[in-house]
Amino acid sequence: METTTKKDLKEFRLETRQWLEENCPKSMRLPLKDSTDYYWGGRNASFASEDQKFWFEKMLEKKWIVPYWDSRYGGGGLSPEENNILTQEMLRIGCRKPIFSFGISMLGPALHKFATEEQKMRFLPDITAGKTWWCQGYSEPNAGSDLAGLQTKAEDKGDHYLVSGSKVWTSYANKADWIFCLVRTDFDAPKHSGISFLLIDMTSEGVSTRPIKLISGKSPFCETFFDNVRVPKENLIGTLNDGWTIAKYLLTHERQMIGGVGETDVRKAVHKIALENLPTKDGILTDGFLRPEIAELEMNDAIFEMTIQRITDEAKTGVNAGALSSFFKYYGTEQNVARMELLTAILGKDGLVWESENKKAASETRMFCRSKGNTIEGGTSEVQLGIISKRILNLPS
Amino acid sequence: MALTITEEQKLLKDSAAEFLAMNAPVEQFRDLRDSNYKPFNENLWKQIVNMGWTSLTISEEFDGLDFGFVGLGQVLEEMGKTLTKAPLFSSIVLGATALNNSSNQKLKETWLPMLMDGFKRIAFAQDEHNYFDPTAIVTSAKKSSDGFLISGKKTMVIDGAGADAFIVVARTDDGEPALFLVNSSAKGVSLTSEILLDAGTYASVTFNNVEVTANDRISDVGNGTVLLNQILNTASICLASEMLGIVKEAFSQTVEYLKEREQFGKRIGSYQALQHRAAIMFSEIELCKSIVITALQALDNESNNLDELASLAKAKLGKTIKLVTNEAMQMHGGIGVTDDVNIGFYFKRARVLQRLFGDYNFHLDRYARYHKY
Numbered sequence: 001m002e003t004t005t006k007k008d009l010k011e012f013r014l015e016t017r018q019w020l021e022e023n024c025p026k027s028m029r030l031p032l033k034d035s036t037d038y039y040w041g042g043r044n045a046s047f048a049s050e051d052q053k054f055w056f057e058k059m060l061e062k063k064w065i066v067p068y069w070d071s072r073y074g075g076g077g078l079s080p081e082e083n084n085i086l087t088q089e090m091l092r093i094g095c096r097k098p099i100f101s102f103g104i105s106m107l108g109p110a111l112h113k114f115a116t117e118e119q120k121m122r123f124l125p126d127i128t129a130g131k132t133w134w135c136q137g138y139s140e141p142n143a144g145s146d147l148a149g150l151q152t153k154a155e156d157k158g159d160h161y162l163v164s165g166s167k168v169w170t171s172y173a174n175k176a177d178w179i180f181c182l183v184r185t186d187f188d189a190p191k192h193s194g195i196s197f198l199l200i201d202m203t204s205e206g207v208s209t210r211p212i213k214l215i216s217g218k219s220p221f222c223e224t225f226f227d228n229v230r231v232p233k234e235n236l237i238g239t240l241n242d243g244w245t246i247a248k249y250l251l252t253h254e255r256q257m258i259g260g261v262g263e264t265d266v267r268k269a270v271h272k273i274a275l276e277n278l279p280t281k282d283g284i285l286t287d288g289f290l291r292p293e294i295a296e297l298e299m300n301d302a303i304f305e306m307t308i309q310r311i312t313d314e315a316k317t318g319v320n321a322g323a324l325s326s327f328f329k330y331y332g333t334e335q336n337v338a339r340m341e342l343l344t345a346i347l348g349k350d351g352l353v354w355e356s357e358n359k360k361a362a363s364e365t366r367m368f369c370r371s372k373g374n375t376i377e378g379g380t381s382e383v384q385l386g387i388i389s390k391r392i393l394n395l396p397s
Numbered sequence: 398m399a400l401t402i403t404e405e406q407k408l409l410k411d412s413a414a415e416f417l418a419m420n421a422p423v424e425q426f427r428d429l430r431d432s433n434y435k436p437f438n439e440n441l442w443k444q445i446v447n448m449g450w451t452s453l454t455i456s457e458e459f460d461g462l463d464f465g466f467v468g469l470g471q472v473l474e475e476m477g478k479t480l481t482k483a484p485l486f487s488s489i490v491l492g493a494t495a496l497n498n499s500s501n502q503k504l505k506e507t508w509l510p511m512l513m514d515g516f517k518r519i520a521f522a523q524d525e526h527n528y529f530d531p532t533a534i535v536t537s538a539k540k541s542s543d544g545f546l547i548s549g550k551k552t553m554v555i556d557g558a559g560a561d562a563f564i565v566v567a568r569t570d571d572g573e574p575a576l577f578l579v580n581s582s583a584k585g586v587s588l589t590s591e592i593l594l595d596a597g598t599y600a601s602v603t604f605n606n607v608e609v610t611a612n613d614r615i616s617d618v619g620n621g622t623v624l625l626n627q628i629l630n631t632a633s634i635c636l637a638s639e640m641l642g643i644v645k646e647a648f649s650q651t652v653e654y655l656k657e658r659e660q661f662g663k664r665i666g667s668y669q670a671l672q673h674r675a676a677i678m679f680s681e682i683e684l685c686k687s688i689v690i691t692a693l694q695a696l697d698n699e700s701n702n703l704d705e706l707a708s709l710a711k712a713k714l715g716k717t718i719k720l721v722t723n724e725a726m727q728m729h730g731g732i733g734v735t736d737d738v739n740i741g742f743y744f745k746r747a748r749v750l751q752r753l754f755g756d757y758n759f760h761l762d763r764y765a766r767y768h769k770y
Contacts, residue, residue, distance in 0.1 A: 271770040285770050292758070295765040296716075303713055306687040310400035317401060324683075331680050388679055389672035393652050396667040 012082055016089045023058045025051035029094040031267060033363055035220060038100035042133030043177045056130065059098035066104050066128045069112075073120060074128030102171065103127035103134040105257045107180050110250045114197070114238040123199070135176035136254075137167040137200075137224060138247070145383050147182075148191045148244060152226060154183035154198060161185075161198065161236070163206075163229040169377065173209040173222035176202055180250075186241050197243035199235040200226075216369035217354075251379065252325035258378045259325075259332025261308050270294050270339060274346045290346060297338055304331055323391040330384035333374040340364075340371040398698075400690050402467060409464070410471035413450070417479045420444060423739045426480040430596040436556060437482040446515035451489050454497070459509040466631070466696040470638035470689065477642020480742055482597070484518050487556035490635045491628060492519030495564050495576060498627050499615045504578055508562075519578075520560035521628070522551035522602055529755045531566075531625055534574050536604065538567035544610040545569070547577060550603050555753075557600025558590045564615060565604060566625065574622055576615040583607050595749040596742075630707035632754045634692040637710035640718045640750050641689045647725040647743040648678055654729055671728060678724060681717045688713050705767045712760035715751045722747040 028051055032038065039045075039052050047053040059065055062076070068083040069075025078086065108127055111120055126132040143150040152165025163183060170179065179200050186194030200207065206229035211219035238246050271285075271294050278287055285291040311324055343364060344351030353365055375381045389395045402410065421441055429435045445451065453469045455461025469490070476483070493512050496505050511517040526533055536549025547567050554563070563579045563586075579586065585607040588600050616624045652675060655666030665671055692706040700706070722744040726733040729740050751757065 269768075271765070271768055275770055280770075283769055284766070291765060291770070292761055294770070295761045298768070299709055299712060299761065299764060300684065303684045303688045303709060306400065306691050307684050310687040310690065311683075313399040313401045316399070327680050327683060330676075331684075382673065385673040385676035386669070388676035389666075393672075393675055393679060395652070395655060395672050395675065396664045 009081055009085060013085045013089065016086055017092075019062070020089055020093060020095060023055070023062075024090075024093065024095045025055055027051045028055040028096045030096075031094065032096060035100075035218075037096075039098065039130075040133055040172070040175070041099050041101060041130030042175065043131070044175070045130065045133075055096070056098045060129065063128070065098055065130055066108065069108070069124065069128060073124035075124075099130045101127065101130065101134070102136060103132055106136060106250055106253050107134050109253050110180075110197075110246050111237065113249060114246050119234070119237065132178055133172070133176045135170050135173045135179050135202075135224075137170050137173075137179045137181035139169045140166060141168050141223075145380055147247070147379075148195065150182055150184060150195065152181070152183050153187070154185050154196060154231065156185070157230075160233055161231045163198070163200065163226045163231055165226055167224040167226075168212070169221045170209070170224045171221055173202070173224045174211055174219075178202060179224065180237075182243055182247055185243075189241065192244045194241055195243040195247065196240050197237045197246040198231055199237060200229065200231050204229050204231070206230075214370065215372065216366040218366065218370070220370075254378045255325045255329030255384070258374060259328035259330070260336065261328050261332065270297060270343060270346070273343060277346055277348070277350075290342070293342055294346075297335070297342055301335060301339075304335060307331075323387060326379070326384040326387040326391075329378060330381050330388070334381060336374050337371050340368040344368045398694060400687065400694070402471065402690065405464075406468050406471055409468050410475060413448075413472045413475040414478070416444075416448060417475055417481055421476075421479050421481040421483075423480050423742065426482060426596075426742060427739070429482055434592045434596055434598060436558065436598045437484060441481075442483050442515055445483055445485060446513070450485060451493075451515055452513045454489065455493060455509055455513055456497070459505065459513070461509070461513060466634070467690070467693040470635065470693040473635055473638040474642035474645075474689075477639035478646040480643075480739075480746055484556045486632075486635060486639070487520050487560070488512055488515075488518040491521035491555070491632060492564060494631045495519075495521065495615055495624065495628055498624055499576075500617055501612070501615055503612055504615060508578070517561040518556065518559065519562050519564055520554050520557045520600070522554045522557070522563045523566045523625070524553040525549065525551060527552075529752065529759055531629060534566055534568055536565065536567040538565075538569050538575060538577060538609075540570050541608065544608060544613065545577065547579060547604045547607045547609060550601065552599075552601045553753075554600040554602050556598070557588060557602055558598055560600075563602060566621075567604075569621075573619065574616075574625060575618075576621060576624060577609050578613045578615055579604065579607055579609055583609075593749055595746040597746075597749065626704070629754060630703045631696060633707040633711035633760065634689075634696055636750055636753055637685075637689050637692065637714040640714040640747070641685055643743050643747055643750070644682055644685055644714070644718050644721045647740065647747075648682060648721050650740060650743075651675070651721075651725040651728050658730070665728075674724060674728075678717075678721050681720060685714055685717050702767075705764060708755075708760040708764040708767065711755060712757050712764060715757035715760065718747045718751060719757075 039047060039056055063074065064076050067076035067078045067086055071077040104127060108124065111123055138147060140150050140152060152163065152167060154161040154163045173179065179202055181198045181200055182195050183198050184194050185196040206227040208225045209222040212221045212223060213219050274285055274294055278285055280286060347364060351364060425438060429438065449462055450472050452462040453464040454466055457463045489512060493509060496508055499505060512519060523531065525535055536547065538545040538547050547565055549567060560581055562581055565577050565579050566574055567577060569575050585605040587603045590598050590600050593599050655671055655675065656664060658665045688710045692710040695703055695706045725740050726744050732738050733740050
């Protein structure tokens with residue numbers, strides 16, 4: 001067995017630091033403003049800038065698109081310790097992620113755990129190469145918080161499934177190449193036991209999408225319709241009718257992602273924005289109402305970070321952190337919503353500007369609107385609190 | 398550094414929990430209160446000394462264990478769970494910390510061994526007002542021929558009655574705060590006691606031209622403010638440890654009650670109105686655990702952001718202990734406000750702990766100032 005010594009790690013850190021300094025363009029170290037700053041990859045990939053292209057290709061060449069996946073699947077094969085170092089070093093100089101991908105953060109972990117080797121070889125390398133843009137088909141018009149009540153059906157037609165129904169809140173379905181879907185394969189079983197996990201090519205005949213315009217004015221989500229879509233049987237992941245197990249597993253990853261666990265993007269401290277916008281006396285904010293609100297928010301942000309660290313450290317010693325993803329999701333999103341609410345209050349009129357020559361102000365207002373979805377998507381705060389009370393506190397039903 | 402406790406620290410925590418369950422359960426707290434507010438059980442204090450808890454943060458130079466604050470924090474957390482009364486915080490966290498950080502070798506050699514042995518106790522006399530404000534010191538230490546004359550009135554002196562000596566914060570002639578060791582039997586020292594909400598005894602001590610020698614000065618010239626700040630940080634973090642114990646215990650008793658109590662033909666823990674509030678408390682307590690272990694480790698590592706972490710710890714625990722003890726009372730319903738059940742003890746102790754060494758507002762302000770806003 002190969003062991004990494006402390007000395008090796010020290011060298012790895014130095015090399016990583018140097019490599020990042022040399023290869024990460026300055027513009028790729030600036031904080032992300034909104035989703036238009038992300039690179040999404042996919043069949044119809046387009047880069048927002050030359051720097052973005054350069055940065056993605058450098059990271060791809062280094063196999064650091066997904067640094068901690070096995071090299072068989074195009075990952076970097078880094079140990080958890082090395083991956084930690086890479087994350088820290090990227091954070092240190094504010095490197096953006098080279099790609100924003102639900103394939104990496106959500107589908108990938110599920111494939112690793114539930115797919116056959118053949119399926120892994122088929123789908124994972126395209127994720128690590130940024131060639132497939134994946135979207136998620138979970139919620140339906142009548143299955144939101146009650147996700148397991150979903151009705152999109154997949155009928156067994158011998159060599160394929162025939163899928164009919166509709167999904168909602170599919171992120172960027174109009175741009176995505178593939179969708180991972182929860183479908184009902186048994187209508188007679190109890191609702192959690194008749195669900196399967198299916199991968200569907202978005203270019204299949206019978207698939208159509210319609211963007212949903214949000215209160216932010218943007219359309220990161222779609223409705224997706226399946227009208228007798230033929231899906232090859234080899235696209236079924238895991239066991240037939242046992243898709244809920246995968247769904248739950250994947251949701252823990254989604255919740256941690258939405259809750260900001262593992263988030264490496266640097267955000268400007270709220271108090272710094274406040275100091276730029278509000279009156280001060282001797283360097284101290286004079287607004288006696290906003291100041292403690294800012295301090296409380298930053299206090300909880302700081303301690304939430306420590307909590308992610310602590311629970312990660314405890315998990316290494318074998319403490320089961322399973323249902324805690326609901327805590328991460330609940331707390332992280334409530335913090336983010338509170339942050340945006342406070343930020344718009346600090347910005348005053350600028351926090352209300354919808355369209356302006358002053359693009360920065362306009363983007364804060366829209367991000368504020370977008371944040372209202374954080375405590376809903378991926379399971380509402382109330383759903384998470386319900387999970388905590390039942391699975392962690394063991395309160396009765 | 399991993400935010401977990403080591404095997405050794407875990408052993409200490411488990412042995413403390415076991416010892417306290419056996420020798421100082423909450424019933425002892427009730428008995429002491431009902432015995433005319435007896436401050437603590439002398440026999441238990443001897444046992445605590447034997448367990449080595451008084452030596453955890455004393456260096457080997459003075460025959461201490463040099464085990465560190467993470468260890469002491471585990472003990473204080475367990476003592477919070479059982480509401481154990483003992484002069485560990487006053488004499489060791491405050492008294493010994495002041496001496497540990499002093500350069501007065503003579504005082505250290507004399508006092509640290511006696512404090513560890515539990516033979517003698519020191520009480521810390523800083524506050525002079527109704528509200529915690531370490532800058533508002535009026536007590537004076539006027540230079541005399543061979544030392545100082547101390548005059549002033551101190552309040553909220555924890556375990557002041559029966560203490561063998563006081564550490565008194567007083568301003569020297571140049572206006573700088575300084576710390577002095579004053580024998581409680583010295584001429585000019587008088588003391589009255591008050592029982593506060595938590596059934597604890599707190600003293601008000603008057604110093605009327607009390608003579609001390611130059612050798613009784615704990616802080617070096619020009620170093621008084623720094624030493625006071627070190628004590629404030631240590632006290633805040635240790636209080637946060639005790640508060641964590643109270644928060645965990647009050648929460649756990651409340652969750653158990655939600656599982657037992659039936660109304661409208663159902664266990665009340667099945668009602669979503671209560672479930673969600675319990676889950677919110679759970680989440681806040683997760684944060685509390687993280688800041689307490691982070692701050693304790695920082696104390697042992699003498700981290701340069703102790704001011705920040707101490708205030709984060711005291712503020713976060715102050716906010717959460719208020720939430721949890723209030724919810725504990727409400728969720729216990731009618732019996733929660735009776736003296737027959739113990740949950741009210743946690744609520745009462747919490748309110749005092751919230752105020753000691755600065756409340757939520759004090760520390761939130763200090764945290765903001767640390768970040769220069």
